Amino acid sequence: MSAAPRPPLVGTPVPRKEDPDILRGQARYTFDIELPDMLHVAVYRSPAAHARIRGVDLSKALALPGVVTGLTGAQVRRLGYVNPLSPFPFQSRDPFRRGNPTIKFFDHYCLAWDKVRFVGEPVAAVVATDRYIAEDALDLIEVELDPLPPVVDSAAALEPGSERLYEDWDDNVMLTFRVSGGDVDAAFKEADVIVRETIHSGRFTGTPIETRAVVADYDASVKTLSLWSTTQIGHAIGTLVENTIALPGLKVHVNFRRIGGGYGQKWAFYPEEILVPLLSILTNRPMKWVETRREHMTGTIHAREQTHHIEAAVRRDGTILGVKDRIVANIGAAYPTGGLASIVTTGMFVPGAYRIANYEGQVQGVVTNKTPYGAHRGFGKSEACFVIERMVDRIAANLDLDPVELRRRNFVPPDAFPYRSVTGPRYDSGRYEEALDKALGLLDVDHWRAAQREAAAEGRYLGIGTCLVIEPSSSTRMGSYNAGYYSVRMRMDPNGKVYVFPGGSDEGQGHATSISQLVGDELQVSFDDVMVVEGDSLACPYGSGSYSSRFSVVGTTAVTLAARALREKATQIASVMLRHPPGGLVFAGGQVSVEGRPAEAVSLSEIARVAYFYPFQLPEGMDPGLETLYHFRDPNIEFEADERGRVAMFSSFPYDAEAAVVEVEADTGLLKILKFVSVHDCGNMLNPLIVRGQHVGALAHGFGGALYEELPYSKEGQPMAATFKDYFLPTAMEMPEMVLEHIETPNPFTPGGFKGAGETGTVGPPAVLANAVEDALKPLGIAVRRLPLTPQYLWSLIQEAQGGR
Amino acid sequence: MSDKAKIRITINGVVHEREAPPRMLLVDYIRDVVGLKGTRYGCDTSNCGSCTIVMDGRSAKSCTFLAVQADGREVTTIEGLAEGSALNPLQAAFQEAHALQCGFCTSGMVMSAHALLAHNPAPSVEEIREGIIGNLCRCTGYVPVIEAVQAAARRLDPKGGTP
């Protein structure tokens, strides 16, 4: 028997163990759950943007054969044990403990009762024996609404006389936040030039292909509510359900094992997560609700819509002395979705990859009659990077400098890491200039500059853009359940198999594979002998779920350290079994042996059996069993902000240098990406196959937001893109040819050196493509100030510049 | 109105004859009446392709058919591809290329690719892209899917393969 350690799994492109079930069609998602006697829920949603509810009449709907029951907002309030939706993530009103940010809340129930405040807001529910009949019943619901003036535009919402969404508020501002560092006034005094811009990011969102679904099964005999939900935060949902449905003695079990993509949209607490359980409690029957895509496009959070009024103080040589940014986010109705924190994050990260010593950010979250705002892959950082990367190019244009030079001049240099940013976060590591140089090399700038000149001679518009975006990951926020740790339970069973119960959830990231690699290496067991059980609120330790790429940072660390704890205990047991001190033992190949004497060995299952079945053989004072619960606390964060709002609330800082060549067709505004390069640094790569997959997927998401995806509203507050017919998700055809490279600068704060890998790609494309477009249209002297870069937008810029119609 | 109709569909080689109202969509017949949950749905407007099956040799969005329209036809779903416990070459190529993440779109994506390769055993990259535009994926960015289909084409037809 050889005990040589086998080649490591970590760092290699192991194919995923999740895949065979999915590829055979055996994988089960929430909407696949079938329970005996299950009923089906359909939700009546507001057709109006803003109106007072005069009455909701379900009588005709209830008379339809097959309809079992129904519910209105007024009825929910009369039940007596249902609270308003608990603010997410049971966030203290003052997360940084200094009255900054300020947040207002409103008592929204799972069904609207006084007013409706956006198209798509749930107003009533019907329950029937099948989904077809439930939808028939929707058509029979009669709702009387008194229209109110819609508030759609954030600037208009801020005007003193504006209609208010919440009458007991004194304005339409839900959140304000200020952060500053250095001496901004001095910087602006010292400046040679001040560059001012107004830059806008469009409303766009995650749209997982799996819409949301909730299944609830209340068993009155044991007062247990079993809940299946498409959520990234199952543990928190359990707590929130307990808060909201205040039935004494109610036990809640949340299942969220297989989620069909999240991207932040499933990182929220939704009314249906109360509504469906409530209907199950009221009828004592299992209930299922599956969101239609139309419901999804209006009833599930949107993101990104922000306007930045930004000013930069610069020296003539391009040094950025200081930046002031006033950020207004159009956040829709004030649902307690939590993702609102993304606008605080934007305020924190406007300085981006640059050493900007003086900065002041002011953030306002303004409520409007649009779908509530929340988390979305790139969480606030995407908007921040778009703005600063746009500004760098605008500054370069103003000073007639090369934007690449300007970037170099202002980058945080490699020897400054860990780098404390002006807003407080501690950037872990990075080699920005090197990454950008590599990207430019791969692009072949000289070739494309020549092509650009040739094109110009023919009256065509070719442009080159660059950007370097950071994507701070693994966030932590004071007073929320997002408290900067990750828990994992790990058990080696008597057969030597390792069961891992992480406190997160998987929406497609391949946690089971990554965990099996880590545990396989640490415990020297085979990849197949690691069993991962995730997404069960009662089987797994309490955890904050999946978001902010935290699995790669804190999750992997918790898993590694848990495995090391098990290994330590197993070694101690082996030491007793082999009568040899632990120091001279070799842990490899599924066994523990005495160094140099491979015949003197015990297998892991022999060790485990002793741990479980022969506890009297264990060393003095050792507990039986081979199981551990491990909590890892993120070392690179702080919990409390200082008086200027500064706090280290993200712990790892992956980044991406991108370069692109585009051609813009003047007569149609069509944009073609001729070449696209990304040089990504997410630290060490646990599984290069998965990292590449995450990155390419994120880039696709980024192209979507840069060029195609938008959630426009009419003046009346009607959503114009309420189906996949009108919301343009990119297809395979829209993906450009890409040159992808990685460099690896390890995260010094974690044993594996990993950083988040799945979001950076979302951030860069808007910036790099906008920069390339502006370069292409330089002969016309236009400035790009908004997203998405639709053909119509580019066409209208060209028309304006040419003085056309 | 809407009395039940008897609908007979051969799915993955097995004849299923069940009653269903005429308004029942084929996807629901497959999922809820027959119980094959591998075919999924993700939109209301026939855009996402998660529900793609192969019917009489052509790829079809099963959410865009009434079950009665499939009466008498032959349907293959994702469950009908694997040979025993082993993945078929296309499925295996998907795993090797990491052409799936959350997996929600995957059944439809694989079925579209399957139909494409049946008609065109050696598609070019452009033809592969064209062949899957009816299938939206939010996770993979499609690049690995294209690679998987290329690899499968090479494996299924070593002489062919894509440029």
Added chain:
Amino acid sequence: MYPAAFDYSVAESVDHAIDLLQRHEEGAKLLSGGQSLVPLMKLRLVQPTHVIDIGRLGGLSDVREDATAGVVRIGALATHAQVGASTVVREKLPLMTEAAGVIGDAQVRGWGTLGGALAEADPAGDWGPVMQALEGRVECTGPSGIRVVEAASFFVDAYTTVLADDEMITGLQVPVPSKGSAGAYLKMERRAGDFAVASVAVQLELDGAGNCTKAGVALGAAGLTPIKAVAAEEALRGQPVAQETVEAAAERVMEAANPLADVRGSSDYKRAVCGALFWKAVDMALRRHRGETVKGGHVR
């Protein structure tokens, strides 16, 4: 989302289908490929009381040349894919091959039919402008037999045609353009698989001297119905296809366009796109006339 309830019958023949239509009048809907009807029924934008499935009628999906009549005859149930793959169409009506390739996606093309597409009369549909540019005709069969309607006068309004409640499309007749003809169909899309932002079909007949002897120009997604740009055709006819002629014709194209604003673009923008696509399509047609191989179809 799910259709409201309805009664369903399978038509055994064209006569049977028409008989069923007569019996059920306004509440009845024919079902061919279902690629437009089923999604609309799911959204409950259409709620027929009776669905008549004509999708399996035999003999209605042939594509063949009728040399004596100088036309290609296409059965109403021919699918987009079938037309796209047809050799007769490729040789005689390459404009249609080009159009067949830009409709929706593989799944839609495999099942959606030309009859269904024309009857649907989606303002952004692709077959309308193509049929108009080619001067195609629609065979409408009713209780008293067949009447043949020019594509140019087939469309009445958005989603509305001249078809009576008891009529169905049984086929199309598309005149084969003369040897010296060339054309192009260009459709701009926001993303692959989507309906047109705007589209332009151009078919030019040129004499040896390069003069345009006949022009077919039609626009899609440029108004409530497909628009045959007759003034543009006139501007081209009898002229050498040179800069000024095309400029004048492009002006006419933009005048003819009256697009509806939506998420794909404003009315002004789409009008400009019609003009731009027209320029490209004429250029492409001329190059094809000279024997060059150029890729048309999608503009995205």
